[in-house]
Amino acid sequence: MSYGAVPGFVAEKEAYGETTVVVERERLLEAARWFRDEAGFDFLADVAAADYLGWGGKGVAGYWGHRNGRDINAPGSWGLPRTPEAKPNRFSVSYHLLAIRQGAPRVRLQVWCDDGDAVPSVVPVWPTADWHEREAWDLMGIRFEGHPNLLRILLEDDWEGHPLRKDYPIGGEPVRFSGEE
Amino acid sequence: MAVVERAKIYEGTRIPSPIPTVLQVDPKLREEGDILRVNFGPNHPSTHGVLRLVVDLNGEHVEGLAAVIGYLHTGFEKSMEQKSYWKAITYPARIDYVSFQMNELVFVLAIEKLLEIEVPPKATWMRMLMSELTRLHSHLIWLGTSALEIGAISMLWYTFRERDAVLDLFEMVTGVRMHTRYFQAGGLAEDIPPGFAAECARFCDLMEKGIDDYETILDRNAIWLERTRGIGLLSAEDAIALGQSGPVLRASGVDWDLRKAAPYLAYDQVDFDVPVYPNGDVYDRYRVRMEEMRQSVRIVRQALEAMPDGPWIADDRKVVLPPRHELHTSMESLIHHFKLVTEGYLVPEGEVYVATESARGEMGCYLVSDGGSKPWRVKFRAPSFVALEATATCMRDALIADLIAIVGSLDSVMGEVDR
Numbered sequence: 001m002s003y004g005a006v007p008g009f010v011a012e013k014e015a016y017g018e019t020t021v022v023v024e025r026e027r028l029l030e031a032a033r034w035f036r037d038e039a040g041f042d043f044l045a046d047v048a049a050a051d052y053l054g055w056g057g058k059g060v061a062g063y064w065g066h067r068n069g070r071d072i073n074a075p076g077s078w079g080l081p082r083t084p085e086a087k088p089n090r091f092s093v094s095y096h097l098l099a100i101r102q103g104a105p106r107v108r109l110q111v112w113c114d115d116g117d118a119v120p121s122v123v124p125v126w127p128t129a130d131w132h133e134r135e136a137w138d139l140m141g142i143r144f145e146g147h148p149n150l151l152r153i154l155l156e157d158d159w160e161g162h163p164l165r166k167d168y169p170i171g172g173e174p175v176r177f178s179g180e181e
Numbered sequence: 182m183a184v185v186e187r188a189k190i191y192e193g194t195r196i197p198s199p200i201p202t203v204l205q206v207d208p209k210l211r212e213e214g215d216i217l218r219v220n221f222g223p224n225h226p227s228t229h230g231v232l233r234l235v236v237d238l239n240g241e242h243v244e245g246l247a248a249v250i251g252y253l254h255t256g257f258e259k260s261m262e263q264k265s266y267w268k269a270i271t272y273p274a275r276i277d278y279v280s281f282q283m284n285e286l287v288f289v290l291a292i293e294k295l296l297e298i299e300v301p302p303k304a305t306w307m308r309m310l311m312s313e314l315t316r317l318h319s320h321l322i323w324l325g326t327s328a329l330e331i332g333a334i335s336m337l338w339y340t341f342r343e344r345d346a347v348l349d350l351f352e353m354v355t356g357v358r359m360h361t362r363y364f365q366a367g368g369l370a371e372d373i374p375p376g377f378a379a380e381c382a383r384f385c386d387l388m389e390k391g392i393d394d395y396e397t398i399l400d401r402n403a404i405w406l407e408r409t410r411g412i413g414l415l416s417a418e419d420a421i422a423l424g425q426s427g428p429v430l431r432a433s434g435v436d437w438d439l440r441k442a443a444p445y446l447a448y449d450q451v452d453f454d455v456p457v458y459p460n461g462d463v464y465d466r467y468r469v470r471m472e473e474m475r476q477s478v479r480i481v482r483q484a485l486e487a488m489p490d491g492p493w494i495a496d497d498r499k500v501v502l503p504p505r506h507e508l509h510t511s512m513e514s515l516i517h518h519f520k521l522v523t524e525g526y527l528v529p530e531g532e533v534y535v536a537t538e539s540a541r542g543e544m545g546c547y548l549v550s551d552g553g554s555k556p557w558r559v560k561f562r563a564p565s566f567v568a569l570e571a572t573a574t575c576m577r578d579a580l581i582a583d584l585i586a587i588v589g590s591l592d593s594v595m596g597e598v599d600r
Contacts, residue, residue, distance in 0.1 A: 016533050
């Protein structure tokens, strides 16, 4: 099946037997409706956000006790086979869709955004996106426009930062109670 | 897979609006001032961990409900980004400490999909056998604790008797009882020990008798029926819209099992049925799980019968640890061992999403690799997390006493919810 007719279509990619359809961020809601109503993908399995800050370069996340952080992705002595393919923006948000019918077809609907960009919420299309989007907001800092209840879900309401971002250091959680207080 | 006989429990959807996961109190009721807000949890013996439910009560009727999660958030996904793949395999098992083998499986399958490595048939069949034992383990814990919460205290002692037998099998195969880390990228960590088939066959007999016992205790127990029938209703359409999977979806009348719909491992080579019940209530979820236990025993028996001979791990020295005895005689093996343990293996660049049918439903793993030896991003699609999204819909028109039965029937493990 070709997905050229998806509203806001940008690119289609086939890899490891999986189809990825990239759409324009602004027209995500239209594309989501198209997938649900025209293509029959009635089941949203997962919403996964990924941060590509430092992709292909040196790692940026810090490590315990190092002032400059530890290089977590330094190519080993084997060396990386090649520099990974460049990404269009910092964040990707992937919607893993499944059609509940014979053959269980799956497709990955993907949008790209930068820090601070708003991604349209797909809660009106798939109600299950509610908590998935809250989790992406909480841990990755993706702002979903039109979400009815975009609050932190796993961390406390007053948490600072979004820990799954690559620039959030390991061991970087604030100390709640210290001897000085 | 067609949807069989969709449940006609009520007209229209019951998913709350505008927030699908929060049941909001009717403002008129709130004005009358009879609403009492109660915190259920986070520390309550029947929340299967630390779940907090903010419940608005009008007398005994639940008028509003919001689930608050995150008390067990451990940052597994972030931690895994710092570890080489073969060290990261230890993490998924700890995410869901009740069906640990299946979480290990989904992560290992995702790595293997990126590596495009061929797994020997013995490993595939043993993985399937271990997964089904884990499903039994998970359902046994679910049955014991859920029945305990509704007052059938004796169930816990019966189910934990069989659960211990499952753990004994795990101990025999892997050396540890829980969090076994038995699945490796490429196959299994160790060969199947001698005598396992006989022990496992004995367990199958024990288990079948056990399921008969449970059904004798519960199936015609008036209190059990009273407390589970017609409670926590979820229609097929609502279940799909809320992303429900596994036993919860099948109890709502949807014939959907990834083992049948998109077979992985060797599930297309064994005979088993997918139990589907139409009513979408707590009782049907119980029935689905009981039937699933019988089917799991069936699969385990067939896997024992058909267990192929041969190697248990792929012969790829860039990914798989060399055999221990070679380390004393072969320089190359020693080098490979050292490189694999210190640096790990390189996984080709790409992104994959692998889904398996865990004890709770669709367990998915989204894995992004940049070509290095550490995962760039790991995201688990936790079926427990999604199951809790349905609490508000299931709790419509419920009484406070049903709350425990309903939350129990969704079978959430908080470790997996919060990750």
